[in-house]
Amino acid sequence: MNDMRIAERATHVSTRKISATGVQVHYGDTHAIKDVNVEIEDKTVTAFIGPSGCGKSTFLRCLNRMNDTIDICRVSGQILLDGEDIYDPKVDPVQLRAKVGMVFQKPNPFPKSIYDNVAYGPRIHGLAKNKADLDDIVEKSLRRAAIWDEVKDRLDAPGTGLSGGQQQRLCIARAVATQPEVLLMDEPCSALDPIATAQVEELIDDLRQKFSVVIVTHSMQQAARVSQKTAFFHLGNLVEFGETGQIFTNPIDPRTESYITGRIG
Amino acid sequence: MSTEIQGSSLFAITDNVRRRNLAEKRFRAYGLSAIAVGIIALIVLLSSVLSNGSGAFMQTYVTLQVELPADKLDKQGNRNVEEMKSVSTFGYTPLIRAAVVARADQLGWGMPDGMTPKDMGAIISKEAAAQLRRFVLANPDVVGMTVTLEMLANGRVDGYMKGRVDREIAALDGNVSPQQLDLVDLLVEGGNLEKRFNFAFLTSPDASGQRPEAAGLGVAILGSLYMMMIVLVLALPIGVAASIYLEEFAPTNKWTDLIEVNISNLAAVPSIVFGILGLAIFINFGGMPQSAPIVGGLVLTLMTLPTIIIATRASLKSVPPSIRDAALGVGASKMQSVFHHVLPLAAPGILTGTIIGLAQALGETAPLLLIGMVAFVKEFPAAPPEGFFDPASALPVQVYNWTQRADAGFVERASGAIIVLLVFLIIMNAVAVMLRRRFERRW
Numbered sequence: 001m002n003d004m005r006i007a008e009r010a011t012h013v014s015t016r017k018i019s020a021t022g023v024q025v026h027y028g029d030t031h032a033i034k035d036v037n038v039e040i041e042d043k044t045v046t047a048f049i050g051p052s053g054c055g056k057s058t059f060l061r062c063l064n065r066m067n068d069t070i071d072i073c074r075v076s077g078q079i080l081l082d083g084e085d086i087y088d089p090k091v092d093p094v095q096l097r098a099k100v101g102m103v104f105q106k107p108n109p110f111p112k113s114i115y116d117n118v119a120y121g122p123r124i125h126g127l128a129k130n131k132a133d134l135d136d137i138v139e140k141s142l143r144r145a146a147i148w149d150e151v152k153d154r155l156d157a158p159g160t161g162l163s164g165g166q167q168q169r170l171c172i173a174r175a176v177a178t179q180p181e182v183l184l185m186d187e188p189c190s191a192l193d194p195i196a197t198a199q200v201e202e203l204i205d206d207l208r209q210k211f212s213v214v215i216v217t218h219s220m221q222q223a224a225r226v227s228q229k230t231a232f233f234h235l236g237n238l239v240e241f242g243e244t245g246q247i248f249t250n251p252i253d254p255r256t257e258s259y260i261t262g263r264i265g
Numbered sequence: 266m267s268t269e270i271q272g273s274s275l276f277a278i279t280d281n282v283r284r285r286n287l288a289e290k291r292f293r294a295y296g297l298s299a300i301a302v303g304i305i306a307l308i309v310l311l312s313s314v315l316s317n318g319s320g321a322f323m324q325t326y327v328t329l330q331v332e333l334p335a336d337k338l339d340k341q342g343n344r345n346v347e348e349m350k351s352v353s354t355f356g357y358t359p360l361i362r363a364a365v366v367a368r369a370d371q372l373g374w375g376m377p378d379g380m381t382p383k384d385m386g387a388i389i390s391k392e393a394a395a396q397l398r399r400f401v402l403a404n405p406d407v408v409g410m411t412v413t414l415e416m417l418a419n420g421r422v423d424g425y426m427k428g429r430v431d432r433e434i435a436a437l438d439g440n441v442s443p444q445q446l447d448l449v450d451l452l453v454e455g456g457n458l459e460k461r462f463n464f465a466f467l468t469s470p471d472a473s474g475q476r477p478e479a480a481g482l483g484v485a486i487l488g489s490l491y492m493m494m495i496v497l498v499l500a501l502p503i504g505v506a507a508s509i510y511l512e513e514f515a516p517t518n519k520w521t522d523l524i525e526v527n528i529s530n531l532a533a534v535p536s537i538v539f540g541i542l543g544l545a546i547f548i549n550f551g552g553m554p555q556s557a558p559i560v561g562g563l564v565l566t567l568m569t570l571p572t573i574i575i576a577t578r579a580s581l582k583s584v585p586p587s588i589r590d591a592a593l594g595v596g597a598s599k600m601q602s603v604f605h606h607v608l609p610l611a612a613p614g615i616l617t618g619t620i621i622g623l624a625q626a627l628g629e630t631a632p633l634l635l636i637g638m639v640a641f642v643k644e645f646p647a648a649p650p651e652g653f654f655d656p657a658s659a660l661p662v663q664v665y666n667w668t669q670r671a672d673a674g675f676v677e678r679a680s681g682a683i684i685v686l687l688v689f690l691i692i693m694n695a696v697a698v699m700l701r702r703r704f705e706r707r708w
């Protein structure tokens with residue numbers, strides 16, 4: 001773990017952004033998430049690690065209610081965003097998702113132009129008053145996703161024509177364009193090569209200045225590199241949650257130690 | 266039979282491999298012969314239809330100087346159209362007969378034994394008298410003059426010009442005699458009788474069983490067009506809305522399962538059953554008129570809906586779920602994600618399914634027989650929307666109708682109608698392919 005950037009790990013602001021208590025998720029008869037309690041802080045990168053099928057992606061999708069689209073999925077427990085229960089019947093998931101953006105495992109740009117990809121969110125949420133405003137949002141978002149210089153001359157080109165790494169950064173630009181408060185990333189680098197991965201990781205570190213970022217990853221090195229807090233999931237349980245440095249250097253639970261040393265998983 | 270792999274030479278083909286190769290060769294031969302059988306069947310079908318039907322697109326016309334005596338056509342001499350209407354088509358027949366006789370005499374025709382002027386006049390279609398009467402009533406001033414008129418030749422004469430009838434057949438046929446054919450030859454030499462492209466086949470209405478030469482597809486084409494308009498306007502929105510709801514919004518439970526099974530079943534229901542349904546519901550219960558394109562359109566809509574729904578659901582399913590996730594992820598509502606992203610991607614499939622459904626409906630005969638569209642219709646339906654309620658025919662039904670008539674001229678007409686129907690179907694399928702190519706997108 002020589003690439004852990006201990007110096008940057010100090011969290012400047014540690015206000016609570018999301019707090020989940022007693023979250024249970026059932027897929028039909030399968031009990032996918034068992035009584036998870038997590039506090040996600042603002043302007044912090046939180047990593048979820050764990051072996052395949054441990055429920056980390058499922059839990060991530062609970063945070064912006066993406067699980068609502070799956071008929072057989074039932075979520076119980078309480079998830080508060082800034083103190084408001086996001087599973088309250090009064091909450092419209094559409095409004096929630098505008099606040100809690102998401103980047104998916106596989107880059108999934110719309111089969112439209114690069115510009116339209118980024119402009120779509122602001123358009124449907126009415127964030128831009130006019131065309132100049134929208135242009136401005138698109139440029140800012142693409143710059144924030146560190147892809148502006150590569151695409152500024154071909155904003156009309158289809159987003160699907162970009163390389164995998166560029167597509168993923170385009171998806172990040174699309175997600176930040178709606179000015180979310182939390183950005184959820186579901187294994188954003190699993191389809192990318194090491195160079196693109198490095199670019200996206202650098203980007204995640206930048207994004208931390210403005211958002212609270214939650215990232216699911218299979219790569220422990222990646223978790224160690226980009227996150228300040230780490231949660232280790234195993235068989236639907238949250239086994240251990242704490243400072244990334246502590247999890248990787250001095251885990252309390254023996255299962256965490258086994259996983260990060262490669263004995264289980 | 267040893268199949269030692271280790272240590273054997275690569276050049277020695279083992280029995281096992283040889284058997285597998287043989288099996289593969291056999292399978293390829295089966296596949297090729299299956300395709301060959303299909304192609305041969307298609308060629309036989311097309312060539313028989315084309316050879317039978319191409320004649321329908323040519324028609325024999327006779328051009329003659331017809332005298333229009335005022336004392337016969339306008340006894341009062343005041344050119345009053347209403348009074349001239351009292352002269353029926355029977356009053357015009359002798360004029361045409363006289364014109365044939367006059368021209369024959371000019372060309373040096375020696376009347377053979379046993380042939381009368383009536384026989385000579387019979388080489389012109391019975392339709393010609395009606396045609397002449399319409400012409401005179403429309404232009405009353407021509408009475409008393411001699412006009413050059415182009416008239417349809419009799420169906421047998423037309424058959425002779427196309428090689429369907431010869432003197433041997435004519436000798437046995439009560440409707441035409443070898444002497445009449447001699448007269449035809451004379452008129453051809455004199456430049457009065459020639460074959461031309463038959464636009465009237467596409468534009469004129471059906472004619473009675475004795476006049477194949479005058480029968481056309483006009484009413485049938487219009488009726489089919491009206492029905493397709495109704496089917497498109499009803500089936501596309503209903504089908505697409507139903508599929509979107511079932512595919513994107515409906516929960517999966519036993520009700521949606523039941524609906525799904527029933528839609529698949531409906532697609533397999535024989536079309537005549539839809540005809541009975543149309544007869545019972547739209548005509549007997551709903552009181553709609555018989556033989557009307559509106560009823561045909563409604564029945565064909567019911568028939569086309571399952572096809573459109575199945576095609577639409579398949580193309581909605583083929584849109585990758587990641588696109589829906591992406592849209593929901595940026596905060597689009599369910600409906601926005603469907604209408605902004607999923608539907609445009611599924612559009613080529615939906616359009617293709619719709620056009621194929623329409624093509625199926627265009628060629629459908631059985632349900633139309635039951636709702637009375639098999640009737641003999643000589644009047645063109647009015648312009649839509651009133652025309653939807655007027656009696657009309659349909660292309661496939663017209664084919665069915667004509668194949669049942671005795672006159673050999675109708676065999677040719679029926680095959681010609683099949684060609685027209687096939688051309689429409691090919692155009693529709695070509696449009697479907699083009700749309701798919703044009704809008705196909707990769708992701």
